Amino acid sequence: MADRPYEDIPGTWIFDxxxxxxxxxxxxxxxxxxxxxxxxxxxxxxxxxxxxxxxxEAQREAVLQxxxxxxxxxxxxxxxxxxxxxxxxxxxxxxxxxxxGMTEKEYVDMMLQGGRSPEGWRFKSQRESx
Amino acid sequence: MARIVAGVGTSHxxxxxxxxxxxxxxxxxWQPVFxxxxxxxxxxxKTRPDVIVMVYNDHVNAFDLKMIPTFAxxxxxxxxxxxxxxxxxxxxxxxxxxxLAAHLVQSLVLDEFDMTIVNEMQVDHGLTVPxxxxxxxxxxxxxxxxxxxxxxxxxxAPTGRRCYQLGQAIRRAVESWEEDLTVVVFGTGGMSHQxxxxxxxxxxxxxxxxxxxxxxxDPQRLTGIPPIEYLREAGAExxxxxxxxxxxxxxxxxxxxxxxxxxxxxxxTAVGNIILESR
Numbered sequence: 001m002a003d004r005p006y007e008d009i010p011g012t013w014i015f016d017x018x019x020x021x022x023x024x025x026x027x028x029x030x031x032x033x034x035x036x037x038x039x040x041x042x043x044x045x046x047x048x049x050x051x052x053x054x055x056x057e058a059q060r061e062a063v064l065q066x067x068x069x070x071x072x073x074x075x076x077x078x079x080x081x082x083x084x085x086x087x088x089x090x091x092x093x094x095x096x097x098x099x100x101g102m103t104e105k106e107y108v109d110m111m112l113q114g115g116r117s118p119e120g121w122r123f124k125s126q127r128e129s130x
Numbered sequence: 131m132a133r134i135v136a137g138v139g140t141s142h143x144x145x146x147x148x149x150x151x152x153x154x155x156x157x158x159x160w161q162p163v164f165x166x167x168x169x170x171x172x173x174x175x176k177t178r179p180d181v182i183v184m185v186y187n188d189h190v191n192a193f194d195l196k197m198i199p200t201f202a203x204x205x206x207x208x209x210x211x212x213x214x215x216x217x218x219x220x221x222x223x224x225x226x227x228x229x230l231a232a233h234l235v236q237s238l239v240l241d242e243f244d245m246t247i248v249n250e251m252q253v254d255h256g257l258t259v260p261x262x263x264x265x266x267x268x269x270x271x272x273x274x275x276x277x278x279x280x281x282x283x284x285x286x287a288p289t290g291r292r293c294y295q296l297g298q299a300i301r302r303a304v305e306s307w308e309e310d311l312t313v314v315v316f317g318t319g320g321m322s323h324q325x326x327x328x329x330x331x332x333x334x335x336x337x338x339x340x341x342x343x344x345x346x347x348d349p350q351r352l353t354g355i356p357p358i359e360y361l362r363e364a365g366a367e368x369x370x371x372x373x374x375x376x377x378x379x380x381x382x383x384x385x386x387x388x389x390x391x392x393x394x395x396x397x398x399t400a401v402g403n404i405i406l407e408s409r
Contacts, residue, residue: 005358006285011328012366016285024195031194034213069327077283078326078367079189086215092145096330096398107331111395112159115322115333122362 010127011100013072023075026063029053030080039087068099132230132304132311136177137377137385138170139345139404140263142186142318144255145397147219150262163401166391167263170403173389174264179314181227182275183234183300183380185373186256186318187282189214192248198284199246201296203238204253204277205231212252221258221267227274230307234276237303243296253277260318263403282319282370290375291353297379304380317377319370321392322363323399332365333400338392341371342404346387349378384409 006014013019020027029050032038042049050060062070063084071081085095097107110116120126149160191212193199206226211218238245257277265272278300281287288296297315304313321341324332344352352375360369378385389405 006361009329009362009366011330012324012361013327014285014361014366015283020195020284027190027195031190033215034191036213036217039215072326077190077195079191079283080195082189083215092325093397096325099326100328100330110331111398114335114394115398115400116324116329116331118332118334118363121329121332 008124010121010124015077019075020077021075023059023077025054026059026071026074026076027080029055029063030076030083033083033087042087066098068095072099132181132307132309132313134301134304134313134315134380134382134408135179136314136405136407137381138260138264138314138316139374139377139402139406140170140260140316140318141320141396141399141401141403142256142259143396143399143401144214144259146401147255147259147262150267151219151221162393163396166393166401167403169389170264170391170405171266173405177314178312179273180311181230181313182273183278183304183313183315184257184260184275184318185278185280185316185376186260187370187373188279189254189256190283191254192251192279195284198281199248199279200281200288201243202246202248202279203231203235204248204251204279205235206249206251209251209253209257209275209277211258212254214254219255219258221262222270224253224257224261224271224275224277227276230311231276233307234300234303237306238296238299241299241302243299248279251277256318260316278376280373280376282372286357287369287372289357290355290372293372293376294349294353294379297376297381300380301382315377315380317374319373320368321371321400321402322365322368324365325367325398327366329365331398333394334364334368335392335394335400337364338400338402341374342390342392342402345374345378345404346385346406349375352378378406381406381408
């Protein structure tokens with residue numbers, strides 16, 4: 001197996017070949033949301049729209065429930081995932097805040113104060129002590 | 131002879147484009163960003179390049195996951211604006227320079243850089259936000275643009291060193307074009323940022339400052355930064371900074387830094403802007 005040192009970074013799913021393979025159909029579904037008529041069709045009947053793509057059961061449920069981190073874990077690439085948030089009329093910032101478990105206001109405030117320091121966020125072992 | 135006179139490093143955060151498109155540039159959140167870019171805009175208006183080589187990355191807009199070119203050069207007459215999920219940005223169509231782009235491809239491939247040739251593609255915020263930041267909101271963009279899309283979406287992106295070397299080859303290619311043209315190379319994306327997962331919102335101003343400093347002082351150090359260091363120290367999406375090294379490689383050995391701006395935040399990113407003139 002390929003060397004994957006980035007798997008030791010906490011709170012992060014690097015989109016590599018392995019995730020790209022697992023997430024291929026998921027990402028191709030998300031890509032269709034670039035068209036206004038597809039966004040409309042998806043929102044009108046999400047399950048029916050999703051049935052046209054070869055998603056795993058876990059991927060389908062995660063889309064329906066907008067479980068952003070779970071989708072990253074199951075192979076979504078974040079730029080494609082953003083199209084789902086936009087389809088919902090949400091901002092990128094809204095989705096990013098949800099990924100961190102913060103409210104959008106808490107997230108915006110953190111950024112206004114300079115963002116998240118890398119201290120304590122470099123290795124998974126640093127999070128286990130928290 | 132065509133000449134590369136300068137390079138511009140700049141973030142391409144989509145929220146910056148949205149702020150302009152929605153008339154929010156005077157809001158307290160955004161005002162420092164646009165004020166910080168004002169000198170760069172003036173520099174651009176004074177320099178008046180004929181052509182921009184825009185090094186950027188597509189964000190699953192022109193390229194879905196069917197094909198992911200590592201280095202793709204846009205050779206079309208024009209590039210329309212992608213609908214990234216909320217409608218296309220209301221900015222002018224981007225005019226290319228197919229003759230020069232074809233020359234670049236030929237020169238680069240014979241120089242052993244195996245480029246992907248793109249004759250039709252849409253462009254996204256990665257390319258249009260830098261134009262907005264440096265050129266404002268004109269009815270037509272003031273110069274022609276040759277897009278150079280770099281894969282930073284699926285790991286691994288090309289290394290910083292490889293990007294730097296491609297920049298050097300672009301300089302050779304541009305200088306072998308007979309027409310008198312002023313060319314500016316843009317390296318876009320970054321700076322430190324992570325926009326995914328529980329670690330989203332990460333920034334690293336010390337990393338960014340050292341990166342900005344060494345673009346002129348010690349670019350060789352920067353070309354040696356391994357991918358894992360960008361990811362771990364500066365955030366999963368900070369790998370975009372390899373595109374700034376492509377720009378730096380195109381400027382020749384000696385450069386003078388003529389402007390720098392740094393600000394946190396724009397949405398989830400640390401915003402950086404630098405102008406380097408070839409000497």
